[in-house]
Amino acid sequence: MIMEHRDEEFPAAKYVNHELSMTLDSTDAFEGPEKLLEIWYAPSKDLLAGGLKSPKGLRAIPRTRWEEVLDHVHCKVLSVVQTEEMDAYVLSESSLFVFPHKVILKTCGTTTTLAGIAPLQDAVAQYVGYPRDKQPWRVFYSRKSFMFPERQVHPHTSWADEVAFLDAHYDNGTAYIIGNVNADHWYLYATRPQYFDPELRLPVNGVDLRSNVKLNDQTLEILMTDLSPVHASQFFTERLPTVSDGTDSMASSVSSLGAEADDSDPGHVLGNVVTKSTGIDQIYPTEQQIVDSFCFSPCGYSCNGLVKEGYYFTIHVTPERHCSYASFETNVPPSHYGMNDLDVLDKVVEIFRPGKFSVTLFDSEDNSLLTKKMPIHLASYKRTEKISYELDGYNLVFLSFEANRAKDTAVF
Known part of the structure; x- marks a missing residue:
């Protein structure tokens, strides 16, 4: 675990x-x-209040219970980092983020993500006191088109099956297929915002919580395929330095709190090496971050990056040439670090230098350059698609790109 912070204002446990x-x-x-x-x-942790069992909200659910939920999804916990704002799990197949008021579960392979809904509802009812039969404030489910859809198992055998499964659990859901169905495209299921139950939540500063709440929320996702073989090779463990034991200097935390990072296994130690060598730790130029990373054997990489104030980024890489893929997801406001989404x-x-990639942006404020009709330059790529949607409380932009071998710069 790479802990870049230099003060005690961003404590963490692992x-x-x-x-x-x-053994993975x-x-x-x-x-x-x-x-x-x-x-x-709830729209925020401050609005998840009265009538619930714990002020910690979903974070009151213990790790052992999350492991039981994940058994239904068919993935395991590799490591967990806890900060004041969230619990971030690196999984055998991607990531789990737990906030007081929301949960984000992202899993790859043939995992059965939606099969985790029922046991999650049970856990939330038991530890949080949220009624099992009461619909959450909002639900989103999305994925890129699969590379090998014939290998998926129920309920992920088709988009129709997934939508039917979600409709069986939630009301007011809408399903979308976004992009060229004969090429890379993206699926989205979203429920409409639910009104608040005053018996569960107390008014905050005189606000009627039964009305819609304006959010300041943005999620950027970059989904990349056909990675450059040279850049993909960074994520093969056989090309990395040999870790003879757990005493490697990269395994120790530099936390000013003096807490040990406990990264004394090759996967986590090499994950730290890759995070540094690839520049992943420099995507956001801040020392106020923690990057929990893991390198799989013989190849592959996952990391969760935690930034102050409850922001995160997560990266997952499958580098084999026949199915190369990398994903990046974040809710970090780039303006906090003098950047924009294009940076x-x-x-x-x-x-990664992918041959193709798609970008999805959910933005509640419509303040991203990606949501506006402005000239944008991106070296060596041409845009092949741009689609915009207005959803309940959000603007959604979907963009597709492919490498432009004939030109150095594409304007779109």
Whole structure:
């Protein structure tokens, strides 16, 4: 775990599953594109109040219970970092983020993400006191088109099956297929915002919580395929320095709190090496971040980056040439670091140099350059598609790109 912070204002604790970390093998990994489930029980942690069992909200659910939920999804916990704002889990297949008021579950391969809904509802009812039969405030489910759809299992055997499964659990859901169905495209399921139940939540500063709440929320996702072989090779463990034992200097935390990072297994140690060598730790130029990363054997990489004030980024890489894929997701406001979304896009694409990639942006404020009709320059790529939607409380932009071998710069 790389802890870049230099003060005590960003404390963190970490758990590592060393037994699983030492034995996990990615030889049979093939399906990089993740299934992304995001469930909001309130618009913010401040609005998840009265009537619930714990002020911690979803964070009151213990790790052991999350592991039981993940058993239904068919993935395991590799490590967990806890900050004041969230719990971030690196999984054997991608990531889990737990906030007081929402949960984000992102899993790849043949995991059964939606099968985790029912056990999650049970856990939320038991530890948080949110009624099991009451619909969450909002639910989002999305994924890129699969590379090998015939290998998926129920309920992910088709988009129609996934929508039917979601409709069985939630009301007022709308399903979208975005992009060229004969090329890379993206699927989205979203429920409409639910009104608040005053018996569960108390008014805050005189606000009627039964009305819609304006959010300041943005999520940027970059989904990349056909990675440059040179850049993909950075994520093969056989090309990395040998880690003879857990005493490697990269395994220790530089936290001013003096807490040990507990990264004493090759997967986490090499993950730290790759995070530094690829420049992943420099996507956001801040020392106020923690990057929990893992390198799989013989190849593959996952990391969760935690930034102050409850912001995160997460990266997952499947580097094999026949199915190469990398994803980047974040809710970090780039303006906090003197950047915009295009700066972040440039940095991420430069790490992987994909042959194709798509970008999705959810923005509640419509303040991103990607949502506006402005001239944008991106070296060596041409835009092949741009689609915009207005959803309940959000603007959505979907962009597709492919490498432009004939020109140095594309304008779109």
